[in-house]
Amino acid sequence: MQTLIARLLGREHVDSIDSVGVSFGADWAHDGPAWLLFGWLGLAFVSAWFYLKYQPRASRRRQVLLGLLRGTLLCLLLLILADPILEVAFSSHPRPVLWVLLDGTDSMNISDRLTEEDVERLESSIGVSPSANATSEAGQGDGNSANGTSGAVSVTEMTRSALIKSWLTSDGNPLAELAERFRVEVFQFRRADEVTGLALSTEETADAEIDPKYIASQYSADGPITSLGAAFNELRRRHTATGLTAVVAVSDFDHNSGSSPIEAAKRLNVPVFAVGVGATQAVDLAVDLQTSLKMKKAETSNVTVTVRQQELNGVQVSVRLTAHPMESGSERVAGQTLSVGERSVALSGPSTVLEFPFSPEDAGRFMFVAEVDPIDGETVVQNNRAEREVTVIDDFLRLLFVEYEPAWEWRFVKEVFHRDKLVGLRGFRTYLRSSDPIVRETNELFVPTLTLPRNEFFEYDVIFLGDMPASSLSTRFGEMVKEFVGKFGGGLVVMAGPRFGPGELAATPIGGMLPVIVDPDAQLRDDREFETQLTPLASSFDFMRLGDSDSDNAKGWQNLGRLPWYQPVRRVESSATTVLAEHPRDTCVDGKTPQPLIAIRRYGRGEVIYVAHNEMWRLRRKYGEKYYRQFWGQMIHRLGLSHALGSQKRFVVRADRQQYQPDQTALITVEAFDENFEPLTGDMLDERHLTGEVWLPGRSTEALGETRAITLAEYRPGVFETKVPVSDSGNYVVRVNDPVTLEPVDVFFQVSDLSVERRSATRNRSLQESIAAETGGRSCELYDAQQTLAKFDPPRLSETTVEVIPLWSTWLTFGLVIGVMFAEWLLRKFTNLT
Numbered sequence: 001m002q003t004l005i006a007r008l009l010g011r012e013h014v015d016s017i018d019s020v021g022v023s024f025g026a027d028w029a030h031d032g033p034a035w036l037l038f039g040w041l042g043l044a045f046v047s048a049w050f051y052l053k054y055q056p057r058a059s060r061r062r063q064v065l066l067g068l069l070r071g072t073l074l075c076l077l078l079l080i081l082a083d084p085i086l087e088v089a090f091s092s093h094p095r096p097v098l099w100v101l102l103d104g105t106d107s108m109n110i111s112d113r114l115t116e117e118d119v120e121r122l123e124s125s126i127g128v129s130p131s132a133n134a135t136s137e138a139g140q141g142d143g144n145s146a147n148g149t150s151g152a153v154s155v156t157e158m159t160r161s162a163l164i165k166s167w168l169t170s171d172g173n174p175l176a177e178l179a180e181r182f183r184v185e186v187f188q189f190r191r192a193d194e195v196t197g198l199a200l201s202t203e204e205t206a207d208a209e210i211d212p213k214y215i216a217s218q219y220s221a222d223g224p225i226t227s228l229g230a231a232f233n234e235l236r237r238r239h240t241a242t243g244l245t246a247v248v249a250v251s252d253f254d255h256n257s258g259s260s261p262i263e264a265a266k267r268l269n270v271p272v273f274a275v276g277v278g279a280t281q282a283v284d285l286a287v288d289l290q291t292s293l294k295m296k297k298a299e300t301s302n303v304t305v306t307v308r309q310q311e312l313n314g315v316q317v318s319v320r321l322t323a324h325p326m327e328s329g330s331e332r333v334a335g336q337t338l339s340v341g342e343r344s345v346a347l348s349g350p351s352t353v354l355e356f357p358f359s360p361e362d363a364g365r366f367m368f369v370a371e372v373d374p375i376d377g378e379t380v381v382q383n384n385r386a387e388r389e390v391t392v393i394d395d396f397l398r399l400l401f402v403e404y405e406p407a408w409e410w411r412f413v414k415e416v417f418h419r420d421k422l423v424g425l426r427g428f429r430t431y432l433r434s435s436d437p438i439v440r441e442t443n444e445l446f447v448p449t450l451t452l453p454r455n456e457f458f459e460y461d462v463i464f465l466g467d468m469p470a471s472s473l474s475t476r477f478g479e480m481v482k483e484f485v486g487k488f489g490g491g492l493v494v495m496a497g498p499r500f501g502p503g504e505l506a507a508t509p510i511g512g513m514l515p516v517i518v519d520p521d522a523q524l525r526d527d528r529e530f531e532t533q534l535t536p537l538a539s540s541f542d543f544m545r546l547g548d549s550d551s552d553n554a555k556g557w558q559n560l561g562r563l564p565w566y567q568p569v570r571r572v573e574s575s576a577t578t579v580l581a582e583h584p585r586d587t588c589v590d591g592k593t594p595q596p597l598i599a600i601r602r603y604g605r606g607e608v609i610y611v612a613h614n615e616m617w618r619l620r621r622k623y624g625e626k627y628y629r630q631f632w633g634q635m636i637h638r639l640g641l642s643h644a645l646g647s648q649k650r651f652v653v654r655a656d657r658q659q660y661q662p663d664q665t666a667l668i669t670v671e672a673f674d675e676n677f678e679p680l681t682g683d684m685l686d687e688r689h690l691t692g693e694v695w696l697p698g699r700s701t702e703a704l705g706e707t708r709a710i711t712l713a714e715y716r717p718g719v720f721e722t723k724v725p726v727s728d729s730g731n732y733v734v735r736v737n738d739p740v741t742l743e744p745v746d747v748f749f750q751v752s753d754l755s756v757e758r759r760s761a762t763r764n765r766s767l768q769e770s771i772a773a774e775t776g777g778r779s780c781e782l783y784d785a786q787q788t789l790a791k792f793d794p795p796r797l798s799e800t801t802v803e804v805i806p807l808w809s810t811w812l813t814f815g816l817v818i819g820v821m822f823a824e825w826l827l828r829k830f831t832n833l834t
Helices: 002-008 027-031 033-054 060-081 116-126 136-140 160-168 174-179 212-218 228-238 261-266 331-335 408-418 437-442 475-486 536-540 550-560 616-620 626-640 646-650 765-775 782-790 811-830
Strands: 016-024 084-092 097-103 183-191 194-198 244-251 272-276 284-290 294-296 301-310 316-325 338-346 351-358 364-372 385-393 399-403 428-432 462-465 491-495 578-587 594-603 606-611 651-655 665-672 690-697 704-716 719-725 730-737 744-751 779-781 799-806
Touching: 016 027, 027 033, 033 060, 060 811, 097 174, 097 228, 116 160, 116 782, 160 174, 160 212, 160 782, 174 183, 174 212, 174 782, 183 228, 194 228, 228 244, 228 261, 244 782, 261 765, 272 765, 272 782, 284 364, 284 385, 301 316, 301 364, 316 351, 338 351, 364 744, 399 408, 408 428, 408 616, 408 626, 462 475, 462 626, 475 491, 475 606, 491 626, 536 578, 550 616, 550 626, 606 626, 616 626, 646 651, 651 730, 651 744, 665 704, 665 730, 765 779, 779 782
Parallel strands: 097 183, 097 244, 244 272, 272 779, 294 385, 399 428, 399 462, 462 491, 491 606
Antiparallel strands: 016 084, 084 799, 183 194, 284 301, 301 351, 316 338, 316 364, 364 385, 578 594, 594 606, 651 665, 665 719, 690 704, 690 730, 704 719, 730 744
């Protein structure tokens, strides 16, 4: 009866009707229901009086019956005018929602070599049969099975995307089976910001039957990156569902970009069933290349090549390292390749590290290429080659050390960088407040004043700021330091001293740049000695790793010994600050955060490092400069080599990326300043814009071809931009003319169709299992996904809804009115009344 009533009211899938209430929408009936009762009584009386007095031809019984019918009809019409409203509370247990998320990235186009056991399982679950004469074309997803029709297709030749299509359209029809228990929605992701819903059938009605072939026809695998974390976040943000009970993720889990997929999956607050596609083991050989971004001309540097392998223990391979000059217009670009070295190595273990020494004879940009020949049986060969651009400089780093008096740290830092190949005697300059003004004027080691001309000040690459009183730091100096770091990408190292302390910087522009909030009233703490305690993040910074191994690194920091004092601060500046070393006992003003001893933060384009004392010279105690040089040398290389050196900072040409894929657009940006490092504007240029040219790729992989003129419009003062479409693979060089020096400045980038998705030949099974375990789901293979999901039977949530139904517009009311009218009409006909 409840089901019948619910259907009469236009509702389906109702378990029970909890309550029913009637009210009136018309104000006169809602405010005074008695008027409705009086109206019914009046209409009944009038109807009875009419038939009893004016219809004498009918018998008394028929007069009474006709009066009742006419009275009932008039009462129904009055009830409709009162706008009756029915309030019904329904209880139901709707089918829970299940999301299916398909991986649509390029790694799904990899054809795996599967084991015989996996082949048999896939054959039985997907319904395809191996064929000895199957062609590789079947592996591209064009085979009959992938389209849902019968045919013999070799599983070993099918791509991962073709396997997914075959799974969707298999005889077991997994989605249709799930649809019997869940409200299924299917999505696919191809990039970080795109999660697309797939239509379940060609019909647009809600109760349309699922069409697996139509779903498979919409699925494609052409995404450039696998960002599982972003896909989960986008799914949660843009697609909401009441009653979501689980997510089924079908992927190879080759996560290579974006936020943590495990944390993003946990934020869905439902179990994630991780269905793996792709081989977990494969014959694979890959190389990685590590080297400094900058090298010094005629100085020997080491280039590290790491060879990674799977299933190739004992195989002998040859590793080649070459350097390709990339200066535009040079004859060397057209054909010359510099051989750095070649090594033959027997593979053992998951990785092998090789060191290649290299002494560049020329300055300029070079593309280092490490490669190994493909091995029989490799599924992916794109990762057999690695490239890295390196700039060889015939220049030096420029350091400015600002100190009040010659402390021990000042003396030893000066000695270290005088002997450093990237700094030398020409690169180290200092300002000592306590020194004789005549010495500062005549000795080239010293600068005469802190307020140097802008064209001299901004040529420095790193500034050391030691223990200085606020009275010696002018506002102009502070503003130039702020601009030096924030706008030009320079590095700033602030070392606290025992005489004045960092509190002197609180009221200066430099105070707001520090990784810490200084206390102008704080005094140094020297009540008891302490040992420096490294944080877990310290190991990710080169200058904090004092040795090649963990034991050597620990030995180096132990050599620092117990320090007698440090300068406390109020707190760490913000979450953007990374604390690398801290006090073992003392805390900041919150009573919880340890006092930072070494901290770093990014400020604008540069970085600022804070050291809470000037006692690092104690690293020299037992081992001379070994650890001391490692600390300061790596720090200066980090701060100084990340941007253009010296006067090159005045006119910098950049591309928004170093590598593009065909048919993308490169954004070229020029940061331009005049001789005084003031921003250039269009009004200062004859043509109101900058001019340049693009050297397009030539016929060979190394040569440059024809050129194309470009113009760069002013984006804002000091910044000019243009967009360069790229289509052909190869090396591109953009040359922009400096209007001040009238010399060209180049930027290099590369266009390659090498996909980051092809860097790994195997599925990331560890991530797959972690996602499932952390969310309470299950990890399974494609061949047993249907069985795994069949065991998933979550309880249906009870859903109570209250629906307000205007009764005058229902079929029930319409039927009553028509029925009463028809009954009266028939009775009048039988009585021969007009």
